[in-house]
Amino acid sequence: MPDQAILLLSGGMDSTTLLYHLRHTAPNTALHTLSIDYGQRHRVELDFAAQLSKRCGAASHRVLPLDLRPIGGSPLTDPDLNLPAAAEGAQIATVVPFRNMLFVTLAAACGETLGAHDIFLSPVLDDYEAYRDCRRDFYDGLESALRLGATHDTPFHIHTPLVHRTKADVVALGLQLGVPYELTHTCYAGTRPACGVCDACSERLTAFAVNNTPDPLDYSLDYRS
């Protein structure tokens, strides 16, 4: 493991599990957590990312502004577009174009000024179908582009240790590590209690159900009964 690394921490379930995993497996790596305020409806997640960073002793925590609302096209950033319910099978409608590519590139830009060239993020297997930018071959390509575009000839590494795991696997790992899932945020609608109906809530509830464990989060309706 490198001396220092950057973790893209949204405050959601997957990146928080990765935070705890790294604290457990690489306790001596100085971990800089980075969150992006991109105009998401569920920006409440940023507060949780800050709390979790503090709790885990991150070397630094930064929130960078990158307003993606003018790009349009996604209900995650455009309040005039309806969030599809999971039952509609329209997860692809929530795509914010090139969001992960922009986030990783911003992380690399921070990395240049920090001297950190290892970037961790947490795409998971369930994301694969709707989000092409959650596949490992995309990150291989992006890693090449970062190496070619860095100010000096710098070997940036993009680490995606959860990319072949399902969300249920991720929750299983997190439960072992004692992740305080009540401090994570998932719901696309951005509400606390969570809506329980959107794609993100639905996937989360399923992942806990597979693990036969109640989700410690509050939901508007009791979907766990």
Next chain:
Amino acid sequence: MPDQAILLLSGGMDSTTLLYHLRHTAPNTALHTLSIDYGQRHRVELDFAAQLSKRCGAASHRVLPLDLRPIGGSPLTDPDLNLPAAAEGAQIATVVPFRNMLFVTLAAACGETLGAHDIFLSPVLDDYEAYRDCRRDFYDGLESALRLGATHDTPFHIHTPLVHRTKADVVALGLQLGVPYELTHTCYAGTRPACGVCDACSERLTAFAVNNTPDPLDYSLDYRS
């Protein structure tokens, strides 16, 4: 040429020449110009980009916010750092890490919502030495990453038609095309009249001198005498 395309237009000499070149060689392509407000000292360039877009009949012109000041490290975005004079040979100190990669990726994100998959930008040969993200092999890598990360399997193309031309070549081309260089902005210090001392001014003055043509811009000191 495609039906529509996106041009990253800074309002500087190179991208404005490319704007006129495209208007001349591809008059039937709907050209969407895109400028980025990244917290640059010389943000006066954004006003010129807007004027030039209007003058050339751009299909649309947008200014996207992407504040790179929190990244730090470059005097272009940090007023506490000194801008090196050209004579200091420290052009690399002005690098804003991964600036072009972020700009092209934002352009691609806009392109997804517009349905435009051809992106034009104007790195030139003189940029090569200090700015690794101005080389064609970098753009080949970036193009691959865009294709892999697009929401649908979309063949994005990054066009850099000036990449093998010097700034002097670019001015020669622009003079033929009647580019109104008095409406472009170059000076890193962001002043009008231009400082005439920074790297950017120095390169511009040299490019006009090679063409035996006076630069129509005003400078604080008369460097043309």
